Amino acid sequence: MNARNNIEEIIISYIHHESSNLDDKKFQDILEVEPETKLILTEYQKLDKALKSIPIKQTSELFTDHVLQNIVKFKKSKPRSKPYSFIFSLAATVLVSFLFLYQYTSSSVNDQIVPITIDLPIIEQKFVTLESKELDALDWLSQVQESNGSWVGDEWGENNQYTIGLTCLSLLAFASIDLNNNNEMYLNTLKKATQFILSAQNQNGSFSQNAEYQLYNQGIATVALFKVNYLIPQLVPREALKKSINFINSCQNKSGGWSYHQDLATANSSVSIYLIKSLQLAKENGFIDLDERINTSLIWVKNLISKNDSVSYRNANVSLFDQNIMPVGSKISQLNENMLSDIDIEFKIKFQENLERIALEPEKKLNYYQFYLLTSSIKKLKEMRQFQLAKKIEAILTNKPNVSNQLADGKNHKQYGKITGNRIYSAAMATISIASLN
Amino acid sequence: MTDYSNEEEVQWMLATQKGDQIAFRKIVEKYQHSLMNFFRFMNAKTERECEDLVQETFMKIYLYREKYIPLAKLSTFLFRIARNTGIDYIRKKKEQNVSFLGGYFEEYLLDTSHQNLHDTKEEYSRSDIEKALMRLPDKLRIVIVMSYFEGFKYQEIADILEIPLGTVKSRMSIAMQQLKDFLIKKDFL
Numbered sequence: 303m304n305a306r307n308n309i310e311e312i313i314i315s316y317i318h319h320e321s322s323n324l325d326d327k328k329f330q331d332i333l334e335v336e337p338e339t340k341l342i343l344t345e346y347q348k349l350d351k352a353l354k355s356i357p358i359k360q361t362s363e364l365f366t367d368h369v370l371q372n373i374v375k376f377k378k379s380k381p382r383s384k385p386y387s388f389i390f391s392l393a394a395t396v397l398v399s400f401l402f403l404y405q406y407t408s409s410s411v412n413d414q415i416v417p418i419t420i421d422l423p424i425i426e427q428k429f430v431t432l433e434s435k436e437l438d439a440l441d442w443l444s445q446v447q448e449s450n451g452s453w454v455g456d457e458w459g460e461n462n463q464y465t466i467g468l469t470c471l472s473l474l475a476f477a478s479i480d481l482n483n484n485n486e487m488y489l490n491t492l493k494k495a496t497q498f499i500l501s502a503q504n505q506n507g508s509f510s511q512n513a514e515y516q517l518y519n520q521g522i523a524t525v526a527l528f529k530v531n532y533l534i535p536q537l538v539p540r541e542a543l544k545k546s547i548n549f550i551n552s553c554q555n556k557s558g559g560w561s562y563h564q565d566l567a568t569a570n571s572s573v574s575i576y577l578i579k580s581l582q583l584a585k586e587n588g589f590i591d592l593d594e595r596i597n598t599s600l601i602w603v604k605n606l607i608s609k610n611d612s613v614s615y616r617n618a619n620v621s622l623f624d625q626n627i628m629p630v631g632s633k634i635s636q637l638n639e640n641m642l643s644d645i646d647i648e649f650k651i652k653f654q655e656n657l658e659r660i661a662l663e664p665e666k667k668l669n670y671y672q673f674y675l676l677t678s679s680i681k682k683l684k685e686m687r688q689f690q691l692a693k694k695i696e697a698i699l700t701n702k703p704n705v706s707n708q709l710a711d712g713k714n715h716k717q718y719g720k721i722t723g724n725r726i727y728s729a730a731m732a733t734i735s736i737a738s739l740n
Numbered sequence: 741m742t743d744y745s746n747e748e749e750v751q752w753m754l755a756t757q758k759g760d761q762i763a764f765r766k767i768v769e770k771y772q773h774s775l776m777n778f779f780r781f782m783n784a785k786t787e788r789e790c791e792d793l794v795q796e797t798f799m800k801i802y803l804y805r806e807k808y809i810p811l812a813k814l815s816t817f818l819f820r821i822a823r824n825t826g827i828d829y830i831r832k833k834k835e836q837n838v839s840f841l842g843g844y845f846e847e848y849l850l851d852t853s854h855q856n857l858h859d860t861k862e863e864y865s866r867s868d869i870e871k872a873l874m875r876l877p878d879k880l881r882i883v884i885v886m887s888y889f890e891g892f893k894y895q896e897i898a899d900i901l902e903i904p905l906g907t908v909k910s911r912m913s914i915a916m917q918q919l920k921d922f923l924i925k926k927d928f929l
Contacts, residue, residue, distance in 0.1 A: 311913035318887065320894045320909070349920050352864035353873075353888045358777050365776075365791065366768050369798050370761075535762050588760025 313343050317350050440479070443472050443730065444491045451498030453726045466502060466509050466519040468726050469495055470526035475730040477529045496530050496537050499523055503542055507549030516563040517553055520546065521576020528583040547584045547592075550577050554595060558602030574599060654688060661694040749814045757805050767814070768798055774890050775822055781873070781885045782826050793829060797822045812899070819890070819900045823882070830878075864923050872922035880915035883908055 315321040316329050333340050448454055453468045473495040476488055502509050502523075510519040524546045531538035553560055559569025560577045578599045585592045657679055660666070683692035749770065755763035775794045784790040800821050808817050873881060886892045886900065894912070898905045 310917055311909055314913050314916050315894075315909060318894070318912070345920060346916060348864060349869075349916060349923070352866065352869045352923075353884065353919075355866055356870060356889070358773070358889060360773050365772055365794075366765065368791075369768050369772065369795055370765060372795055373764075373799055373802055531762065532765075535765060540762075586759060587762055588755050588758050590758065 309339060310342065310346075313339070313346055316343075317346055439730075440475065440488060440491075443475065443726065444487050446726065447472070447491055447494065448498075450501075451494030451496075453495075455726050466499070467522050468730075469498060470519075470522045471730040472726060473499065473526045474529060477526070477533055492530065492534075493537060496527070499527060500538070500542055503545065507545030507547075509546070517550075517560050517577065518562055518573045520550060520553075521560075521573060521580055524550065524580035525576055525583065528580070528587065531587070543584065543587070544589070547580065547589055550580055551592075551595060554599070558598035558600075560599075569602065574602070654683070654691070657683065657691055657695060661691060661698065664694075664698045750810050753805065753808050753814050753817075754810060756802070757808065764802065767801070767818075771815075771818055772798075775818075777889050778819070778822055778885060779826060781889060782878070782882060789829075793822075793825055797825045800825060813896070815892070816896060816899045819886070819892075820902070823900060868923055868926070869919070872919050875922050876915055876918060880911055880918065883911045884915050884919070887912065 312321065312325070312329055316326060321329065333343065443453070446453065451469070452465050453472045454465050455468055473492060476492040476495070479488070499509065508516055508520055509523040510516040524543070527538050527543060527546070531540075531543065550560070553564045554577075555561065555567070555569045557569050559574040561567065561569055562573055578596065581592050581596050581599070585596065680692045680695055683689075683695065749767065752760075752763040752766050756767065772794060775797055776790050779790045779793040784793060797818070801818060804821065808814070873884065876884065882901065883897055886897045887894075892900070894908045895905055898908045901908070
C-alpha cells in the first residue's frame with residue numbers, strides 16, 4: 303500500500319468492504335501504531351453512517367402500470383394506432399359469441415357468423431374510472447358471486463355449461479377497471495373468480511366441465527386469465543396458461559379454426575375468435591412457435607368472409623334497433639378498413655342512417671344488444687369521420703341511468719332464461735362496454 | 741436497496757427479448773424504485789421529472805432489449821442506460837440555460853419530515869449531509885449515489901460508468917473527503 307498520500311482512499315475502501323483481506327490486515331496493523339489514522343477512520347465511519355441514514359423513497363404501485371401503459375402506447379403508436387382496440391374487440395367477440403351460443407343451442411338457425419375482427423390487438427391496459435351508475439353493475443356482480451368464486455345463472459343451462467363463460471365475462475368486467483382506485487371488494491371478487499377458473503382447469507389444460515362447450519369456454523377463460531395475469535401476475539401461474547395454450551393447439555382443426563368441442567369437424571367462427579385471441583396473447587407473453595398456427599387461423603377467418611355475402615343471421619334490411627341486425631352492425635363496427643372493402647358500401651350507408659335515426663331518439667330505452675351495438679359503433683363512426691354523430695351516440699349512452707338495472711329488467715330478453723342469468727351477462731357486458739368508451 | 745445478485749433477472753431480460761410482457765413488468769417492478777432514487781439525487785428538478793426520466797429509461801431498455809447480452813448483469817445494462825438518459829437530460833437543460841441540479845433535492849430538503857432521526861450533535865445531521873451531497877460535482881456525487889443508495893460495488897460502478905476501477909476508488913475518496921469537509925465547515929452554499 304502507498305501509505306500516506308493514499309491513506310484516505312484506503313480508509314474508504316476499508317469502510318466499504320472493497321479492499322482485499324490482505325489489505326484489510328495491513329490497514330489494521332497501521333491502525334495499531336497510528337492513532338491519527340484511527341481518528342480519520344472514525345470521522346469517515348461517522349460520515350458513512352450518516353449517508354446510510356438517508357431514506358430511500360419508494361415509488362407508488364401505480365407507477366409500474368403507468369410505465370407499462372406508456373410503453374404499450376408507444377408500441378402501438380408506431381404501427382397503426384387503434385384506440386379502444388382491446389376492449390372494443392373483446393366486448394364485440396364476447397357479445398357475438400354469446401349470441402351465437404344462444405342460436406346454436408336454442409334455435410335451428412345455422413347461418414354462420416362472420417368473425418368480428420382479425421386484427422387482434424395485444425393486451426392493452428386501459429383503466430377507466432367508472433361513475434356510480436356503472437359501479438352499480440360491479441357491486442351487484444360482487445354480491446351475487448358464489449362463495450367458490452363463480453357466477454351461476456338461473457336456468458342458464460341445466461349442466462352448468464355457462465358457468466365458466468359467465469364467470470370469465472364477469473372476471474373481464476372487473477379486470478377492465480382500475481382496481482387501485484376502487485374498493486377492496488372488487489379486488490377480492492377478481493381474485494376469487496380467478497381462483498375458481500384455475501381450480502376448474504383439467505389436467506389436459508381444458509377448463510370446461512361440459513364437453514359440449516369445451517372450446518368455447520377454453521377461449522374465453524384463456525383470454526380472461528391473460529388479462530388478469532397482466533394485471534396481477536402472481537395470481538395466474540404461467541403453467542396454467544401454458545397448459546391451456548397446449549390444449550388449444552392440440553384442438554386446432556386442419557382448416558385452421560376450432561369447433562365447439564374437439565370431436566366436431568366443422569370449425570366455428572365465434573369459438574375460433576376467442577382461441578385466436580388466446581394464441582395472440584400467448585405470443586405477446588413470450589410463448590413461442592405460435593406464428594404458423596395464428597396465421598393459419600387468420601387465413602381461415604378471411605376465407606369465411608370472402609365466400610359469404612351474408613354477415614348476419616338474417617337479412618340486414620331492418621332497423622338497427624332490431625336485435626337481429628345487431629351482430630351485423632357490431633361486426634361492421636369492428637372490422638378494419640381492409641376487411642371493410644369487402645363489404646357493400648350500401649350497408650355502410652344504411653349503418654350510418656340507422657345511427658342517425660337512433661340519435662333522434664335519445665330517450666329510447668336500450669336493451670343490452672343495442673347498448674353494446676351503439677358502443678362499438680362509435681369507433682366506426684369516428685373512422686368514417688362522422689364525429690358529430692359519434693358524439694351524439696356517446697351522449698346517449700353516457701346519459702343512460704343505472705345501466706345494470708336497465709339492462710337487467712329481463713323484459714327484452716326472456717329468451718335467455720330467468721333474471722339472474724341475464725343480469726350477470728348484462729352487468730358484465732355493460733361494464734366492459736362502458737370501459738371501452740372511456 | 742435492490743438486490744442485484746439475482747440471476748433470475750437475466751432470464752427476465754431474455755424473455756423480454758422474446759416479447760414476454762410479464763417478464764418486462766418484473767424488471768420494471770424491481771428497478772423502478774432504484775431508478776427513481778438515482779434520478780432524484782442526480783438529475784431531476786421535480787418528482788415529475790424523476791418519473792419522466794425513469795419512464796424514458798425503461799422505454800430505452802425496451803427499445804434496446806436486443807442489445808442486451810447475458811454476459812453483463814442486467815443492472816449494469818440498465819443503469820448505463822439510466823446514466824446516459826440523465827446525461828442527455830442535463831445536456832438539454834444546459835442548452836436551455838436552465839439550472840438542472842438541486843431543484844427536486846431542494847424540495848426534498850425543505851420537507852423536514854424525514855430529517856428527525858440522527859439529528860444529534862454527535863452525528864452529522866441528515867439535513868446537513870443532504871446539503872453537502874448536493875454541493876458535490878456530478879462525477880463525484882454519482883459514485884456516492886450508486887454506492888450508498890443503489891448498493892453497487894466499486895467494480896459494478898466502474899462497469900456502469902465505463903471508467904477504470906481505480907478511478908472509482910479515487911473519485912469515491914475525493915467525494916468522501918469533500919463531503920467531510922463541507923460538513924465540518926458547514927459549507928453548503
